[in-house]
Amino acid sequence: xxxxxxxxxxxxxxxxxxxxxxxxxxxxxxxxxxxxxxxxxxxxxxxxxxxxxxxxxxxxxxxxxxxxxxxxxxxxxxxxxxxxxxxxxxxxxxxxxxxxxxxxxxxxxxxxxxxxxxxxxxxxxxxxxxxxxxxxxxxxxxxxxxxxxxxxxxxxxxxxxxxxxxxxxxxxxxxxxxxxxxxxxxxxxxxxxxxxxxxxxxxxxxxxxxxxxxxxxxxxxxxxxxxxxxxxxxxxxxxxxxxxxxxxxxxxxxxxxxxxxxxxxxxxxxxxxxxxxxxxxxxxxxxxxxxxxxxxxxxxxxxxxxxxxxxxxxxxxxxxxxxxxxxxxxxxxxxxxxxxxxxxxxxxxxxxxxxxxxxxxxxxxxxxxxxxxxxxxxxxxxxxxxxxxxxxxxxxxxxxxxxxxxxxxxxxxxxxxxxxxxxxxxxxxxxxxxxxxxxxxxxxxxxxxxxxxxxxxxxxxx
Numbered sequence: 061x062x063x064x065x066x067x068x069x070x071x072x073x074x075x076x077x078x079x080x081x082x083x084x085x086x087x088x089x090x091x092x093x094x095x096x097x098x099x100x101x102x103x104x105x106x107x108x109x110x111x112x113x114x115x116x117x118x119x120x121x122x123x124x125x126x127x128x129x130x131x132x133x134x135x136x137x138x139x140x141x142x143x144x145x146x147x148x149x150x151x152x153x154x155x156x157x158x159x160x161x162x163x164x165x166x167x168x169x170x171x172x173x174x175x176x177x178x179x180x181x182x183x184x185x186x187x188x189x190x191x192x193x194x195x196x197x198x199x200x201x202x203x204x205x206x207x208x209x210x211x212x213x214x215x216x217x218x219x220x221x222x223x224x225x226x227x228x229x230x231x232x233x234x235x236x237x238x239x240x241x242x243x244x245x246x247x248x249x250x251x252x253x254x255x256x257x258x259x260x261x262x263x264x265x266x267x268x269x270x271x272x273x274x275x276x277x278x279x280x281x282x283x284x285x286x287x288x289x290x291x292x293x294x295x296x297x298x299x300x301x302x303x304x305x306x307x308x309x310x311x312x313x314x315x316x317x318x319x320x321x322x323x324x325x326x327x328x329x330x331x332x333x334x335x336x337x338x339x340x341x342x343x344x345x346x347x348x349x350x351x352x353x354x355x356x357x358x359x360x361x362x363x364x365x366x367x368x369x370x371x372x373x374x375x376x377x378x379x380x381x382x383x384x385x386x387x388x389x390x391x392x393x394x395x396x397x398x399x400x401x402x403x404x405x406x407x408x409x410x411x412x413x414x415x416x417x418x419x420x421x422x423x424x425x426x427x428x429x430x431x432x433x434x435x436x437x438x439x440x441x442x443x444x445x446x447x448x449x450x451x452x453x454x455x456x457x458x459x460x461x462x463x464x465x466x467x468x469x470x471x472x473x474x475x476x477x478x479x480x481x482x483x484x485x486x487x488x489x490x491x492x493x494x495x496x497x498x499x500x501x502x503x504x505x506x507x508x509x510x511x512x513x514x515x516x517x518x519x520x521x522x
Contacts, residue, residue, distance in 0.1 A: 086114020
């Protein structure tokens with residue numbers, strides 16, 4: 061166990077300050093920064109890596125999972141980004157026939173930088189968040205490790221878009237992590253990867269042959285297999301490979317892969333492997349071992365594909381995700397706490413800043429709670445209060461670490477929801493500064509109205 065102690069270190073103070081600093085330039089952080097900048101604020105993104113997009117780019121999480129509320133796009137910035145993707149040919153129809161939600165993580169990173177630059181957002185890459193300097197219940201500045209050493213940057217308002225609630229955590233805000241009814245285990249993490257130089261026509265023909273259907277003769281390839289799911293031809297191949305020592309049993313916990321014109325005509329992205337033995341995603345050593353285990357599993361899966369599926373004979377692994385796919389880690393306990401009851405009751409809120417009909421989706425659980433399935437037109441809402449941590453007046457949290465229970469979080473962690481949560485945080489931060497008030501005093505209903513005024517669309521609640 062780590063032991064806390066106080067040390068004295070040299071700190072360089074940046075010679076300028078910002079209205080809003082967004083810590084983390086990922087799925088929610090980019091939207092938060094642009095929304096605050098388009099509210100007239102001086103905004104900085106402090107990002108530990110060297111690209112924007114987080115799970116969208118470094119994590120290779122493509123496609124955008126459908127929130128299942130029709131054409132409504134709560135985030136005007138998400139709609140703008142989607143338009144850019146389609147205009148430039150950076151997207152293509154998803155494997156399940158849904159709207160154009162598949163995209164290339166490579167081109168996405170450049171597009172997000174372009175959007176931030178156009179909005180006047182300043183970027184600071186290679187800035188690993190360390191801590192906050194606090195006075196009287198407010199954050200005065202953040203500390204980041206940069207090429208120049210430990211650096212202090214002053215801000216009037218901070219948005220925590222780290223995904224792990226790192227800013228809220230070090231600032232002493234209350235939080236939860238994992239399933240309280242199961243040893244506080246977190247959802248399984250993944251590490252995605254890509255394989256190129258695949259003969260997709262040949263692979264698709266072979267998969268069709270295994271399924272006993274006519275050769276579809278196209279470049280669209282989709283594969284999926286889970287031990288806990290219904291048997292399919294891949295299950296039998298997986299079992300044979302395990303028996304022969306090519307795969308390990310854990311490699312079949314979750315397997316999914318797909319091609320898309322957005323990736324090119326010989327590439328597939330893999331939404332796997334998972335690391336079922338990494339049960340605590342707020343333990344840096346466990347996560348590190350999980351990444352190592354996933355890379356080793358990816359090599360085994362590639363060998364399996366080259367051995368068992370025609371079309372993979374000359375293929376190569378082209379890219380491991382640079383960001384592990386952590387689905388759930390810390391969750392703040394904020395001014396509002398979203399639960400499965402809100403999900404099951406299809407709860408609506410005057411300050412609802414995101415809507416979704418996405419199901420409860422917990423990786424690593426063989427038995428789920430019993431959510432009530434959505435009928436056509438049904439959805440639930442996420443209120444503004446879930447973004448507001450307790451204890452710090454000028455801090456909001458955006459993304460998958462908002463205030464929610466373990467099970468409820470699994471239904472709101474997808475990217476299109478996080479876009480709306482980030483956008484709402486950016487608008488609310490600007491409102492708090494304009495009104496000289498605390499984050500919890502901002503009218504969430506006004507935030508929603510502003511999202512709509514800027515072009516976001518919401519389904520009616522009556």
